Amino acid sequence: MPPIDTLYTSTLGAFEAAHAGFVQVALAVSAFLFVIGALGVFIRRNVITVMMCIELMLNAVNLAFIAFSRAHGTIDGQILVFFVFTVAAAEAAVGLAIVIALQRHREDLDVDSFNLLKG
Amino acid sequence: MELLLSAGNKELAIDALIAILKIAVIFNALLGLFSLMTYIERRVLAFMQFRRGPNRTGPWGILQPAADGIKLFFKEEVMPEGAHKVLFFAAPVVAIVTAYVSLAVVPYGGPLVVPGFVISALGMVLPAGFMAAAFNSAGQVTIFGRPIDIQMANLDVGVLFIFAITSLGVYGIVLAGYASNNKYALLGGLRSSAQMFSYELALGMSWVSVIMAAGSFRLTDIVATAESWNVWVWFILQFPAFVIYMIAACAEVNRTPFDLAESETELVAGFHTEYSSMKFALLQMAEYINMITVCALASNMFLGGWLSPLPGILPNSPLWFFAKMMFLLFVFIWLRATVPRFRYDQLMHFGWKRLIPAVAIWVVFFSGMTAFFGEKKSPPTTIAIANQAPAGQVSRLQVAK
Amino acid sequence: MILDVILFYGAAIVALASGIFVIAQRNPINSAFSLIITMCSLAVMFAMLGSGFIAVLQVVVYAGAIMVLFLFVIMLLNAKQDEGDRAGGIGRAAIVLGIILAVQAVAVVWNGSATLPTNYRDTAAVDVARGLFASPRFLYAFEATSILILSALVGAIVVARKEKAKGQ
Numbered sequence: 123m124p125p126i127d128t129l130y131t132s133t134l135g136a137f138e139a140a141h142a143g144f145v146q147v148a149l150a151v152s153a154f155l156f157v158i159g160a161l162g163v164f165i166r167r168n169v170i171t172v173m174m175c176i177e178l179m180l181n182a183v184n185l186a187f188i189a190f191s192r193a194h195g196t197i198d199g200q201i202l203v204f205f206v207f208t209v210a211a212a213e214a215a216v217g218l219a220i221v222i223a224l225q226r227h228r229e230d231l232d233v234d235s236f237n238l239l240k241g
Numbered sequence: 242m243e244l245l246l247s248a249g250n251k252e253l254a255i256d257a258l259i260a261i262l263k264i265a266v267i268f269n270a271l272l273g274l275f276s277l278m279t280y281i282e283r284r285v286l287a288f289m290q291f292r293r294g295p296n297r298t299g300p301w302g303i304l305q306p307a308a309d310g311i312k313l314f315f316k317e318e319v320m321p322e323g324a325h326k327v328l329f330f331a332a333p334v335v336a337i338v339t340a341y342v343s344l345a346v347v348p349y350g351g352p353l354v355v356p357g358f359v360i361s362a363l364g365m366v367l368p369a370g371f372m373a374a375a376f377n378s379a380g381q382v383t384i385f386g387r388p389i390d391i392q393m394a395n396l397d398v399g400v401l402f403i404f405a406i407t408s409l410g411v412y413g414i415v416l417a418g419y420a421s422n423n424k425y426a427l428l429g430g431l432r433s434s435a436q437m438f439s440y441e442l443a444l445g446m447s448w449v450s451v452i453m454a455a456g457s458f459r460l461t462d463i464v465a466t467a468e469s470w471n472v473w474v475w476f477i478l479q480f481p482a483f484v485i486y487m488i489a490a491c492a493e494v495n496r497t498p499f500d501l502a503e504s505e506t507e508l509v510a511g512f513h514t515e516y517s518s519m520k521f522a523l524l525q526m527a528e529y530i531n532m533i534t535v536c537a538l539a540s541n542m543f544l545g546g547w548l549s550p551l552p553g554i555l556p557n558s559p560l561w562f563f564a565k566m567m568f569l570l571f572v573f574i575w576l577r578a579t580v581p582r583f584r585y586d587q588l589m590h591f592g593w594k595r596l597i598p599a600v601a602i603w604v605v606f607f608s609g610m611t612a613f614f615g616e617k618k619s620p621p622t623t624i625a626i627a628n629q630a631p632a633g634q635v636s637r638l639q640v641a642k
Numbered sequence: 643m644i645l646d647v648i649l650f651y652g653a654a655i656v657a658l659a660s661g662i663f664v665i666a667q668r669n670p671i672n673s674a675f676s677l678i679i680t681m682c683s684l685a686v687m688f689a690m691l692g693s694g695f696i697a698v699l700q701v702v703v704y705a706g707a708i709m710v711l712f713l714f715v716i717m718l719l720n721a722k723q724d725e726g727d728r729a730g731g732i733g734r735a736a737i738v739l740g741i742i743l744a745v746q747a748v749a750v751v752w753n754g755s756a757t758l759p760t761n762y763r764d765t766a767a768v769d770v771a772r773g774l775f776a777s778p779r780f781l782y783a784f785e786a787t788s789i790l791i792l793s794a795l796v797g798a799i800v801v802a803r804k805e806k807a808k809g810q
Contacts, residue, residue, distance in 0.1 A: 166665060189691060209787070
């Protein structure tokens with residue numbers, strides 16, 4: 123049984139050597155969250171939940187932008203995140219206003235029930 | 242053992258130790274200040290209303306906060322029947338955590354400097370080696386070679402961080418109202434939180450002129466800029482922003498005259514109707530700590546923090562910061578005793594249609610003045626640091642073309 | 643160093659778990675709170691990736707404003723729990739295919755990003771400000787977003803307003 127010191131430093135060293143950089147892990151998390159968000163948009167039937175899954179996708183994209191900004195050393199990614207914030211806020215506001223109008227009109231928030239134009 | 246304390250880990254351990262020490266001191270000081278505030282508020286309100294206030298428990302009623310604490314501790318915890326268990330428990334936690342975290346970024350003073358005569362007095366008693374290790378040449382306290390500032394975290398984006406945590410503070414109230422399974426609590430919670438984030442806009446915009454003048458989001462840079470201008474010149478030039486900030490902060494912490502949702506004269510107590518005992522104590526603590534935070538922030542950003550009002554004659558000291566903060570807290574109590582309450586629609590009308598245009602006009606005016614009179618000539622410390630690469634790192638942060 | 647790693651991986655795990663909870667919870671309010679937790683953990687990851695300014699902005703804009711808006715709409719409209727999302731075979735097939743897609747996406751991204759450098763310094767708020775105003779492309783976009791927000795504001799108010807009864 124090696125002494126506790128060498129055990130500690132060897133595991134720490136192995137971990138530090140093996141762990142992928144932050145950028146790689148961040149991009150993997152971003153890809154996963156994006157696909158989860160897309161899955162949510164397909165599966166869920168409540169309009170507000172669908173909108174929240176869209177926000178999840180936008181957040182995943184933000185993470186990818188920041189990770190790439192870190193990797194390339196430029197500031198472009200962070201500025202684009204700035205714009206994504208703005209556009210997402212505007213979209214959420216208008217989308218929720220539409221949801222309120224829908225609820226008032228139909229008393230129902232099920233995506234499948236707005237099918238009047240169905241052939 | 243020395244491998245455990247290898248170079249990187251040793252630095253980490255020392256930083257952690259210093260952080261824990263600062264947290265212990267500042268957190269406990271704030272707890273003490275909170276209980277003192279409850280007592281001071283009741284006494285000052287009473288004197289302003291021609292009565293006495295608590296004066297039974299202990300000399301001059303000074304043990305009243307202790308009595309209140311013991312009473313609240315021993316009350317029965319009631320959870321309403323249909324309440325959401327997790328959220329009912331989490332709401333006071335969110336409220337108190339967001340209230341305290343903001344205070345980690347606020348500077349309470351500059352470097353922790355001990356006056357010369359104290360050092361020489363200590364030097365006669367303590368060994369010279371200890372004195373050399375504990376105090377550096379400027380009289381500042383050092384621990385393991387690191388000079389200590391009276392601030393837990395000197396963040397680059399300090400002011401924005403406080404704004405972010407204030408935005409998260411809305412959730413404590415929303416959660417408390419929703420989780421109570423009580424229509425009136427829900428409505429009171431929604432009203433309080435709508436009021437809070439309506440006045441957050443005016444709050445944030447009132448800082449814009451201060452940040453523009455200082456050129457940085459760092460609170461120590463703001464105080465340094467106030468020092469380079471005169472403290473009084475800074476105060477007078479930022480006075481409209483200060484007034485707007487105080488009004489917005491009053492609404493932000495749900496204080497009179499903006500406390501319709503939870504005042505004592507209302508029939509229902511708003512979002513904290515269903516809370517009792519320690520959870521209620523935590524919600525009240527969160528409200529008072531929020532009040533302390535906004536006053537601390539105001540005294541740093543508009544009143545010059547720990548700078549003395551007579552720059553050459555009296556030295557800078559954290560006591561000035563404390564005095565300014567206590568004065569602003571007294572102003573809040575004074576407002577509570579004096580001003581009648583806003584009705585909710587009057588409150589929203591005032592916030593959106595009067596205060597935000599006023600602060601927008603101020604921002605436009607101040608930016609015009611800044612552009613006319615020229616930017617700050619000397620860059621603040623943040624820009625200087627940003628241009629240097631830390632050792633061992635490639636500094637190739639290019640600006641996009 | 644070790645603290646950075648623990649913080650980053652912890653935030654990544656919390657983000658992944660709460661991301662799954664967002665789509666898996668039945669009650670929309672639980673989804674909303676899971677999304678708030680996701681956003682805050684993503685803010686931690688932003689800070690670990692060097693952009694503290696964007697991290698704080700994420701909390702202010704997303705977790706502090708947009709999600710409050712979502713919560714208000716859910717509470718005021720009393721959005722009920724979903725009664726069976728895409729029930730039956732379609733739902734299960736969607737979930738299985740979604741998991742396969744997620745695994746594929748992560749694998750592709752993981753292999754593709756193995757050679758990216760990661761040794762640039764942390765960025766301060768002034769760097770973002772300089773970058774924003776250094777190029778006319780971003781400058782015009784910045785001004786355009788202000789008009790975008792104004793139009794969104796007006797649009798949201800008009801759409802959500804109760805119609806005044808005008809006879810029929």
